[in-house]
Amino acid sequence: MTxxxxxxxxxxxxxxxxxxxxxxxxxxxxxxxxxxxxNQDTEANPNAAPGQKVIIGFSAPAADHxxxxxxxxxxxxxxxxxxxxxxxxxxxGADAAAQRAALSTLIAQKPNVIVLxxxxxxxxxxxxxxxxxxxxxxxxxxxxxxxxxxxxxQIKGDNFGMGVAAxxxxxxxxxxxxxxxxxxxxxxxxxxxxxxxxxxxGFKQALATFGFTVxxxxxxxxxxxxxxxxxxxxxxxxxxxxxxxxxxxxxxxxVLAAVNQANRKEFFMVGGAGSKAAIDAITADNxxxxxxxxxxxxxxxxxxxxxxxxxxxxxMSDLVELQVPKEITLASETITKENAAKYAKLGF
Amino acid sequence: xxxxVVAQQTPSPEAPKPERRQSWWKSDSAEPVRRNLGLVGxxxxxxxxxIVTRPELYGDATWVRNNIFTILQQASAIGVVTVGMTxxxxxxxxxxxxxxxxxxxxxxxxxxxxxxYGAGGMIFTAIVVGVAVGLINGVLISYGRLVPxxxxxxxxxxxxxxxxxxxxxxxxxxTNSTINGIATTKILGIPLLxxxxxxxxAAGWVxxxxxxxGRRTVAIGGNPEAARLAGINVKLHTVFLxxxxxxxxxxxxxxxxxxxxxAQAAMANLYELDAIAAAIIGGTLxxxxxxxxxxxxxxxxxxxxxxxxxxxxxxxxxxxxxxxGGIIVAAVLVQQFRYKSLSNLLGRKTS
Numbered sequence: 001m002t003x004x005x006x007x008x009x010x011x012x013x014x015x016x017x018x019x020x021x022x023x024x025x026x027x028x029x030x031x032x033x034x035x036x037x038x039n040q041d042t043e044a045n046p047n048a049a050p051g052q053k054v055i056i057g058f059s060a061p062a063a064d065h066x067x068x069x070x071x072x073x074x075x076x077x078x079x080x081x082x083x084x085x086x087x088x089x090x091x092x093g094a095d096a097a098a099q100r101a102a103l104s105t106l107i108a109q110k111p112n113v114i115v116l117x118x119x120x121x122x123x124x125x126x127x128x129x130x131x132x133x134x135x136x137x138x139x140x141x142x143x144x145x146x147x148x149x150x151x152x153x154q155i156k157g158d159n160f161g162m163g164v165a166a167x168x169x170x171x172x173x174x175x176x177x178x179x180x181x182x183x184x185x186x187x188x189x190x191x192x193x194x195x196x197x198x199x200x201x202g203f204k205q206a207l208a209t210f211g212f213t214v215x216x217x218x219x220x221x222x223x224x225x226x227x228x229x230x231x232x233x234x235x236x237x238x239x240x241x242x243x244x245x246x247x248x249x250x251x252x253x254x255v256l257a258a259v260n261q262a263n264r265k266e267f268f269m270v271g272g273a274g275s276k277a278a279i280d281a282i283t284a285d286n287x288x289x290x291x292x293x294x295x296x297x298x299x300x301x302x303x304x305x306x307x308x309x310x311x312x313x314x315x316m317s318d319l320v321e322l323q324v325p326k327e328i329t330l331a332s333e334t335i336t337k338e339n340a341a342k343y344a345k346l347g348f
Numbered sequence: 349x350x351x352x353v354v355a356q357q358t359p360s361p362e363a364p365k366p367e368r369r370q371s372w373w374k375s376d377s378a379e380p381v382r383r384n385l386g387l388v389g390x391x392x393x394x395x396x397x398x399i400v401t402r403p404e405l406y407g408d409a410t411w412v413r414n415n416i417f418t419i420l421q422q423a424s425a426i427g428v429v430t431v432g433m434t435x436x437x438x439x440x441x442x443x444x445x446x447x448x449x450x451x452x453x454x455x456x457x458x459x460x461x462x463x464x465y466g467a468g469g470m471i472f473t474a475i476v477v478g479v480a481v482g483l484i485n486g487v488l489i490s491y492g493r494l495v496p497x498x499x500x501x502x503x504x505x506x507x508x509x510x511x512x513x514x515x516x517x518x519x520x521x522x523t524n525s526t527i528n529g530i531a532t533t534k535i536l537g538i539p540l541l542x543x544x545x546x547x548x549x550a551a552g553w554v555x556x557x558x559x560x561x562g563r564r565t566v567a568i569g570g571n572p573e574a575a576r577l578a579g580i581n582v583k584l585h586t587v588f589l590x591x592x593x594x595x596x597x598x599x600x601x602x603x604x605x606x607x608x609x610x611a612q613a614a615m616a617n618l619y620e621l622d623a624i625a626a627a628i629i630g631g632t633l634x635x636x637x638x639x640x641x642x643x644x645x646x647x648x649x650x651x652x653x654x655x656x657x658x659x660x661x662x663x664x665x666x667x668x669x670x671x672x673g674g675i676i677v678a679a680v681l682v683q684q685f686r687y688k689s690l691s692n693l694l695g696r697k698t699s
Contacts, residue, residue: 015480025456191665253608
């Protein structure tokens with residue numbers, strides 16, 4: 001028994017020591033990387049001058065992915081850059097029901113404008129309507145409400161266009177190289193999502209204009225480890241490949257790792273979304289990643305700027321209209337080595 | 349001591365030498381061997397399907413060798429987790445938190461602060477965090493008297509939350525070349541990840557079949573009350589089982605981090621279900637008291653080979669998931685059928 005006690009004391013001491021050592025290891029402050037642009041020059045942009053105070057309510061799903069985290073960070077940073085904006089963020093929780101509840105409390109606080117990235121556009125449509133009926137304009141970010149009455153402004157990325165941009169880049173490159181029957185792979189994100197299907201449809205159509213098809217398609221789950229698995233399978237299935245499109249740069253970390261582990265170099269890769277790591281890799285030009293097509297979280301920064309204008313009843317100064325338009329779809333741009341420097345500040 | 353009693357109750361395959369060979373083959377102790385042969389049969393069928401559908405790939409010897417290593421590497425992290433899971437299930441429990449433990453160990457070991465201590469610091473952190481979370485599971489179940497399902501379900505949610513908290517919901521890239529190198533290193537032409545899997549499986553086999561720890565695990569899973577009366581400290585042993593599962597998760601977290609050169613809170617998604625499924629089709633009884641490490645390994649390999657087969661034929665993952673589900677059901681049905689017919693056979697003999 002005494003033996004056991006001594007052992008326990010030893011184990012206990014070791015455990016306490018390890019715990020103390022480990023708790024020091026959770027500190028983790030990577031450089032904040034947000035996209036803020038308020039165009040402060042009041043001469044060129046009269047909208048930048050501080051105006052009537054606007055309270056902006058904000059809600060986005062709890063981030064489990066770099067892109068969503070960037071959306072929240074951007075919105076916060078952009079709001080802070082305006083002296084006349086008060087930013088009220090509510091945690092949207094883990095699912096649509098939790099976000100609906102969070103939105104009711106937000107509506108009760110009567111902000112001037114609500115910026116909302118819903119868990120699911122269809123499921124949160126009613127919440128958007130409710131806010132609009134309460135007299136609060138809703139800026140619907142990225143995941144679209146089907147009912148136009150549920151939003152004042154819809155600003156979103158172009159998933160189909162992203163696929164088209166990737167397909168066009170790959171098609172042009174392969175045509176230029178004179179590859180007659182290229183073998184093209186595709187690594188989408190979570191396959192059951194509508195956005196994935198739209199991206200794949202755009203990719204397929206763009207390739208079809210060149211007479212090319214996708215030889216193999218292995219979906220991952222937007223995480224690096226799933227990207228690594230999907231890419232390993234894809235590389236095994238296609239011993240010789242000419243090009244591959246990976247839908248998401250976050251899972252692309254794993255895809256690139258798998259490519260290195262398999263020691264394959266005969267093809268080029270196009271990414272998606274436009275993360276900082278991907279843009280850096282394209283600039284360095286020392287991996288198979290040669291381009292990425294954007295789906296930029298900078299749209300959250302723009303959404304806050306436009307929400308401020310809506311709250312103040314102003315229009316966009318470059319346009320003739322006196323009010324902010326109702327729908328804005330960002331173009332998906334192709335980042336290559338040539339223009340990477342310009343996009344570096346937009347990487348997340 | 350009590351160990352001898354337990355040992356007599358569960359004879360090892362070599363112990364009772366029957367007169368005729370056929371009767372040993374039909375005996376209870378040969379059950380794991382026959383089941384494993386069944387799984388090997390499934391593997392052979394899968395490879396034959398691969399050869400028939402993609403003969404041009406299987407005609408290339410280098411490709412075949414690479415493919416075998418790819419399958420084994422894909423199976424390596426989940427295989428290590430399954431070894432721990434098999435122990436927990438044999439001991440009458442279940443661990444739903446393995447995927448979350450991998451996430452928290454992976455994320456904790458790739459924070460900027462941990463990475464500044466180098467590869468040693470990262471390995472230490474992953475292992476200690478894995479074991480610590482496993483210990484918490486075990487203490488909650490043994491001394492807090494929570495049902496394993498509830499305790500580990502709670503841990504699954506909480507540990508994912510902690511991982512998201514630590515990582516700030518970002519993907520943490522590992523810049524440590526030693527850790528990243530684990531996935532690319534080969535020793536005598538065999539990938540290091542495969543060697544780690546082999547070592548863990550070998551250690552698990554020895555622990556289960558050749559030590560009192562293993563015998564006690566089987567005894568506790570078979571009948572906890574009898575085990576307690578026989579003088580086994582059931583509570584403490586249960587704590588050790590969950591810590592062992594946590595240890596396996598810590599090792600797997602390092603393997604996954606190395607493969608993906610990064611870690612994030614959403615990593616190792618649904619590994620708990622894959623590990624449980626692999627253990628079950630490997631012949632581990634979900635109610636505890638019976639199971640083999642080698643069978644669980646074959647379970648993992650069957651899943652990994654199916655994934656590979658679907659990939660090289662460009663078939664959708666939807667169909668693949670349906671096939672996986674079918675295989676789990678089929679394996680359990682076969683298990684029940686065999687068990688029943690076997691006990692009928694034995695019953696007739698003795699009466």
